[in-house]
Amino acid sequence: xxxxxxxxxxxxxxxxxxxxxxxxxxxxxxxxxxxxxxxxxxxxxxxxxxxxxxxxxxxxxxxxxxxxxxxxxxxxxxxxxxxxxxxxxxxxxxxxxxxxxxxxxxxxxxxxxxxxxxxxxxxxxxxxxxxxxxxxxxxxxxxxxxxxxxxxxxxxxxxxxxxxxxxxxxxxxxxxxxxxxxxxxxxxxxxxxxxxxxxxxxxxxxxxxxxxxxxxxxxxxxxxxxxxxxxxxxxxxxxxxxxxxxxxxxxxxxxxxxxxxxxxxxxxxxxxxxxxxxxxxxxxxxxxxxxxxxxxxxxxxxxxxxxxxx
Numbered sequence: 001x002x003x004x005x006x007x008x009x010x011x012x013x014x015x016x017x018x019x020x021x022x023x024x025x026x027x028x029x030x031x032x033x034x035x036x037x038x039x040x041x042x043x044x045x046x047x048x049x050x051x052x053x054x055x056x057x058x059x060x061x062x063x064x065x066x067x068x069x070x071x072x073x074x075x076x077x078x079x080x081x082x083x084x085x086x087x088x089x090x091x092x093x094x095x096x097x098x099x100x101x102x103x104x105x106x107x108x109x110x111x112x113x114x115x116x117x118x119x120x121x122x123x124x125x126x127x128x129x130x131x132x133x134x135x136x137x138x139x140x141x142x143x144x145x146x147x148x149x150x151x152x153x154x155x156x157x158x159x160x161x162x163x164x165x166x167x168x169x170x171x172x173x174x175x176x177x178x179x180x181x182x183x184x185x186x187x188x189x190x191x192x193x194x195x196x197x198x199x200x201x202x203x204x205x206x207x208x209x210x211x212x213x214x215x216x217x218x219x220x221x222x223x224x225x226x227x228x229x230x231x232x233x234x235x236x237x238x239x240x241x242x243x244x245x246x247x248x249x250x251x252x253x254x255x256x257x258x259x260x261x262x263x264x265x266x267x268x269x270x271x272x273x274x275x276x277x278x279x280x281x282x283x284x285x286x287x288x289x290x291x292x293x294x295x296x297x298x299x300x301x302x303x304x305x306x307x308x309x310x
Contacts (some may be wrong), residue, residue: 011255013138016147019251020214020223021046021205022148025229025234026243027157028201034161034238035194036174036301040096041081042202043226044103049074049203050210051107054119054217055234057207063122067146067207074203075196077103082195086188089305104220114217120145122212146208151244153201158240170194175297177306202226224277231280237297253279 025042032039049064052073057066081099084090124131124145131142161167171182171189177187228250236242253276260267 006256009070009135009138011252013142015138015248015252015255017143017213017251017253019247020100020147020150021208021225022232023244024153024205024208024227025202025226025255026232026247026295027150027153027240028205029168029199029229029233030158030160030236030238030243031201031238032194032198033233033302034174034299035170035191036177036299036304036306037085037191037195038091038096038303039078039099039198040093041077041099041103041226042096042198042229043224044100045074045077045199045202046103046209046222046226046229047107047220048077048103048207049206050221051110051114051206053207053218054114054210056115057112057119057211058117063119063120063211066119066211067204070207070211071200071204074206075200078195078199079192081199082192085305086191086195089307092303092305100226105123108219111219112279117217119211119215122215144212145173146212154240156246161240166208169216169298174301177301177304178239181306181308187195187308191306205229228280234298235280238299239297250276250280257280272273 009103023048029039029042040142041227052064053070056069057063060066075100081095084095125145125148126141130140131137133141159167169180169185171185173185173187173190180190181187205225206222209225210217214221215275223282229247231245232246232250235246257273257275
């Protein structure tokens with residue numbers, strides 16, 4: 001049943017796939033920020049992952065290797081951030097912004113010659129017979145493996161951060177790195193591991209854009225998805241399940257505005273195109289006002305560098 005030319009079943013199924021890049025990047029950034037590190041270079045890591053994944057997939061003919069290549073590329077770029085902030089104690093905000101600019105420039109240069117090339121397809125994971133079931137088929141069974149992986153990672157990270165010793169250590173480092181160091185934990189090593197994990201997740205999210213969502217290579221293909229991921233982390237109060245909800249909310253708004261354009265909505269296209277970003281900003285402003293300007297649930301040591309000699 002369609003409503004105004006929009007099929008709600010297809011809308012839900014599409015938004016689940018549309019939200020994957022933002023969800024993966026936001027989950028990785030959640031772990032990074034829970035460890036007390038503020039990495040604003042998510043957009044740069046995503047677009048490097050998009051390029052790395054695309055190149056590997058085209059050269060090998062394997063989309064799975066492409067996603068792994070994207071993860072490795074994102075993690076490699078994040079290690080530059082880790083070196084500058086955890087070893088040389090550079091300002092995290094400035095370094096993250098520089099990382100985004102660097103990633104955008106390198107991807108634009110490295111992507112020359114890949115325009116117009118189609119990567120190997122990333123097909124559905126489950127049999128077509130399941131996907132053809134009424135209503136539940138497209139929503140639950142019609143996706144590629146990365147969609148299910150993103151949901152699985154949400155559950156795994158929630159469990160790790162909430163119920164395991166590893167999660168407790170990460171949260172302890174993010175709340176008070178001095179106290180964690182006094183207890184014998186290697187703060188910089190823990191943060192390094194979290195930064196690399198966040199970079200890998202962002203890179204894989206970027207690879208999903210160029211290998212499954214578009215799929216092709218275009219300069220600036222991530223189109224600000226990394227900044228949205230950063231906003232969603234704050235919107236979710238650094239909780240994985242809320243990250244999932246925020247990513248699906250943004251994905252739903254994005255898909256809805258595209259469907260409204262196709263359905264011939266009377267609303268100007270320009271307003272529909274900016275709607276997802278405008279609504280994200282409004283949500284953050286409302287939440288910040290409700291918290292009297294202070295982000296509730298933010299790690300106490302977020303953005304603060306640590307040196308063991310201090």
